[in-house]
Amino acid sequence: MGKTLFEKIWDKHVVRTIEDGPDVLYIDKHFIHEVTSPQAFAGLAKRGLALFRPDRTIATADHNVPTKDQHLPIKDRLSRLQVDQLIENCKNFGVELYGLGHPFQGIVHVIGPELGITQPGMTIVCGDSHTSTHGAFGSIAFGIGTSEVEMVFASQCLLQNRPKLMRINIEGSLNKGVVSKDIILYIISKISASGGTGYFIEFAGSAIRSLSMESRMTICNMSIEMGARGGMIAPDETTFNYIKGRHFAPSGEEWERKTSQWKQLFSDEDAQFDKEIAINAENIEPMITYGTNPGLGIAINALIPSIESITEEGERKNIIKALEYMGLQAGKPLKGMPVQNVFIGSCTNSRIEDLRLVASVVKGRKKSENVKVMIVPGSQQVAAQAKEEGLNRIFEEAGFEVRQAGCSACLGMNEDKIPSGEYCISTSNRNFEGRQGAGARTLLASPLTAAAAAITGVVSDVRELMEQ
Missing domain, CATH: 3.30.499.10 (Aconitase, domain 3)
Incomplete structure (x- = not known):
């Protein structure tokens, strides 16, 4: 039986399998920022440990930084403390830091791809749930907690249970005014904010293949918003053309070798998924949310669902609470x-x-x-x-x-x-x-x-x- 894209990458990175337990998974790239790394660094220092693979770790300041006057000292005390701590930790543990003022600084899930650090076939983690963004390149990328950040610091590995696999096929052409954000909001509105729980999702189909890399990143970014462990898209010529020539991208003979490997990263025709969903792209309109989770979305010209149309009692109560918070009325546009x-x-x-x-x-x-x-x-x-x-x-x-x-x-x-x-x-x-x-x-x-x-x-x- 053939393998899925996920299985090809996961299996290659398993260091060992614990009987009746999780896999020990090797991590290729570890992105960190100022919010979820301080406690992990402190844990290493307390145990007297060095960072196992500092060359596999990339840091930037993004979450808590000001977006005005970045050349001046940070006014907010907590923000300044976090950024200063990141600078000190990266210096002490030998981590490359793209901090404020550096030409590579930015949101961690933006700079990884644009610098050519994110590449197909990798395992990528970060102490941030939207690490799933990097899956757009045909990688296994997911967010981790602070204790897991410390685990990767110390060993470059993680204990991970293998998730179930889902494939969402989106076929057809997109309507005027519809972009990738509408695609993912439409999907979440159909399967709910918990519909992907327990799964790693591969997005496939002609509508996905027609998208740019930026658009693919948007879709994988929000796979976490349907409860999924992560999302991914098989790499193709669009992927390779995006990566080629970027700062940390391979070049020369190494580029030829890498692309030859990357072209093998796809789900085989006879690969088995635990669940498959088919969507017609022509049914998608510009979307907008009305509630307090990303699954509560409607087409821009639609009405907020009536309370009577919601049969499940728990969901009905949640929507009533959400509409109260939002100051909106069911059945209204x-x-x-x-x-x-x-x-x-x-x-x-x-x-x-x-x-x-x-x-x-x-x-x-x-x-x-x-x-x-x-x-x-x-x-x-x-x-x-x-x-x-x-x-x-x-x-x-x-x-x-x-x-x-x-x-x-x-x-x-x-x-x-x-x-x-x-x-x-x-x-x-x-x-x-x-x-x-x-x-x-x-x-x-x-x-x-x-x-x-x-x-x-x-x-x-x-x-x-x-x-x-």
Whole structure:
């Protein structure tokens, strides 16, 4: 019997299998940042251990950093403490650090791919749930806890139980105004925020193969939002063309050797999955969430589901609670509802392709006077490219505020918070209660839908702007 893409990579990295227990899995790359690494470093120091493979570890500052005046000392005490601790730990343990001021600094899941560090066939971990982003390159990538970060520091291995496998096939052509964020929000709305629990998911089909690498990263990034351990996509020529020539990408004879290996990374025709789901791409419309988990999403022109239509009692109670928090009513439309904030950024949608999408909508237009708009590039390299391409000028002429690289308003951990009670259309990945600040109300959407709201001041169907 053939093997799945996941099995080919996993089996190659098993150091040993514990009888009736987990596998000892070798880890190729370990990304760290300022929030989940301090305790792990402290654990090593307490035991008098060195970092086993510092050459396999890459650090950056992203979660808790300011996105304004990064050349100045950090004002917030906790942020400053975390960043300073990361600098000290990386120095003491010999880890390469792309900190504030470094041209490679940025969100950990943006810089790995853009630098060519992320490559097919790897096992990749980070103390961050959205590590699944890197699976877009045909790698096994997943988030880990702080104790596991210490385990990788000490041994470059992890104890891991083999997950079940799911394949989601998306066939057909995407409709106008529909992008990868809509694809993944549509999938989660269909299978729920827990529908992938216990699985590692491979995304396949003609609609997936037609996507750019940036778009594939968006889909794998949010696989965690359906409860999955991670998501992945088989590498192809699109993957190889993206990697080639990047800073840490192989070159010369090594490139030829690597690509020859990468071309073997696909699920065999007779490979077996525990579950398969088929989706017609033509059924997907621009999506937006209305609740407090990413599974509570609808098409932009649809109505919020009626309470009576929800048969499961637990789910019904959760939706009633979510609508109360969001200040919304079942059976009503979202379209036309005023919003006060638009956030374009995060490890889900802060790459250069995302900013180009936004610019394509807002060029020559002005933002609504009632909306505050933040554009936060995912890395210093994205920021430099946006400026070089003239995207910053388009944003500034539209009245948008362009910030510096970081996680920003994706999470209420730094200074970029959404005020309590206000609505924010966000290109980020989570809409939990208080995720963007205490009392903030988050509506997840694509960069195109976010751009449309920035211009109109209300939840809008971007296709109507595209027709003008």
